[in-house]
Structures are given as C-alpha cells and as structure tokens.
Amino acid sequence: MMRLFGAASLTVLGLSLFAAGDAAAQAQKFAFVNTNQIVAQAPEASRARQSLESELQGYRQELERLEAELDSLQTNYERQQSSLSADARQQRQQELQQKFVAYQQRAAELQQTVQRREQELLGPVMQKIAGVIEEVRKEGGYTMIFDASAGSVIVAADPSLNVTEQVLAKLREGSGTSSSGSGTGN
Numbered sequence: 001m002m003r004l005f006g007a008a009s010l011t012v013l014g015l016s017l018f019a020a021g022d023a024a025a026q027a028q029k030f031a032f033v034n035t036n037q038i039v040a041q042a043p044e045a046s047r048a049r050q051s052l053e054s055e056l057q058g059y060r061q062e063l064e065r066l067e068a069e070l071d072s073l074q075t076n077y078e079r080q081q082s083s084l085s086a087d088a089r090q091q092r093q094q095e096l097q098q099k100f101v102a103y104q105q106r107a108a109e110l111q112q113t114v115q116r117r118e119q120e121l122l123g124p125v126m127q128k129i130a131g132v133i134e135e136v137r138k139e140g141g142y143t144m145i146f147d148a149s150a151g152s153v154i155v156a157a158d159p160s161l162n163v164t165e166q167v168l169a170k171l172r173e174g175s176g177t178s179s180s181g182s183g184t185g186n
Helices: 002-027 035-041 043-083 086-140 164-175
Strands: 030-033 144-147
Touching (some): 030 035, 030 164, 035 043, 035 086, 043 086
Parallel strands (some): 030 144
C-alpha cells in the first residue's frame, strides 16, 4: 500500500512540476530578426560598405596591374623561349617564379588589409546593431531574440514575431535617415 501511495505521490508531483514548467514557458516571450536584412539596410552599414568598396577599387587596380605585368612576362618568355640559351631560360623562369610569388604575397597582404578595414568600418556598426536588438528585446519584454538569417535552425515562425523592422526603424532614427518601409513586429 505504501508503495502505491509513493508512486501516486510521484506522479502528482511530476504533473505539478510539468504544469509549473509549462506556465513558466508560457510567460517567456520570443522574437526573431534577420540580421542579414538589417546589415543590408542599416544606414551606417551602407556607408561603411561604400567606403570599403572605394578602398577596394584601388586594391583591385593594383592587383590587375601586377597580373598584367606577370602575363606580359609569361607571354614574352613563351615567345622567346626557343631562342634562349638554357641559362637564359632558367634565369627567366626564376624571374617569373619570383614575380608570381611576389604577386601572391601582395594579394595576401591586400586581403588582410581588406579584412582589417572591414572590421574597422563594420565592427562599430555591428556593435550598434547588437545594442539596438538588445534595446528592442528589453522594450518588448522578450526573453530571447533569435537570428533567422540564412543558415539558422529556425524552420518556421509566426511573422508577427519578426522584429527586424523595429530594429531597422531604431537604426534609421539614430542615423537621421527616415524610411517609409518601417513595419511593426511583435
């Protein structure tokens, strides 16, 4: 009899804990944003990308010039190869190899420069976006805001939980840019 009473007590206790957990879950409030959309439409991010793009143009021109120089050397070598002595061929091949290595090193340096500049320009924008998302979370009383950008695990969600437009509206307010497309999400 005692054993039956103990099992019944555990069942009642389990059900009450389940109900309490269910009530706590119902009190939690969730939303989501699409950070890809926010970064694409945030005014500061747009300005940072434009600035980076103008810097990239100079880097691209430098790489194109180096490539053209390398191609010219290769073409000249191939054209003159049969008339060159073995020593001259070897010397030209070494020269080509050195130019190619120099090109690769410069391309790697420029890539690092681009990554550093991107971080310098977009880092503060990303921090501001994170701050605004946190602001929206607090104002809306959300327990969590998920990122629904490409590659996330959210497969379906109520569109009214999308607060992306709220975040964008706050970012536009902060930058002095107005937009007619600000929606309201929950």
